[in-house]
Amino acid sequence: MSIRPKFGEQILGGRKRYELRRMVAGLIEPGDLIYLYFSRPVSAVVGLFSAGVVYVAPPENLEKIAELLGDVGLGGEDWLYVRGARYAMLIEVRSPSRCARPLKLAELGLRPPPSYIRLSPSAARRLHGLCI
Template sequence: MAPFELAHIGCASRLARLRNELDPKGNMKVLLSIKPEFAEKILSGEKKYEFRKVLPKAQDIKIIVIYASQPTGKVVGEFEIAQIISDTPNKIWSRTKEGAGISRRYFDEYFAGKALAHAIQVRTVKRYARPRALGTVLPSGIAPQSFCYIKK
């Protein structure tokens, strides 16, 4: 098989995999590992932005599923993305500080040495009535370091 054919097959299988990662409305979901205290602030409405150094490459992500990392270790809810803002850390802080849910010091430490920062603005939040074991969302049951696409 020619290299082009292999690449084409790879794209086709990736596309099929991405189609399986959509929610019923056709929106892609991504699971983010978030520290428990920040997950709770998002669920309570206090934290209106989730900050990231790196974003998923897929462009059509609409829903973030929240995995509250250890010691909680559960999938606790989800939120719809209002928008994603990418800019220098200083500009991101200026735009988001009122709803950041974190201190300026924590923000600066997180983005230390980075030229680019991302802020995911939270829209509609849904707290799960019962937190779910990670294995019910990810067959591997292994928490991602940052994020992963999730399948139906």
């Protein structure tokens, strides 16, 4: 999952408890491991988290859900990102952790995803082995 470094640090630091995404590459499911690719200037996979509850709905409905959940760590920039989307996902962040070292995608033969991608099982195993 591509993410701006400041938002990725909020996830890894436990301040951002939910991540908001437009629906682009299929559904993220509870239990999925989400690797955080920090965009420029970092340009590396820096950490990961496990997806908890995943809400899928139009953005205006997700905003109401987020209000009911309390302080989820989302702000105005997050909601601007999904404005105009037909559907978006509100993904609970569970067990965030930092990789042992930042991993450049070239090491893995991958390109930066536009938002998020589902890795093949072999690519996921390799990334997990290098990250942990």
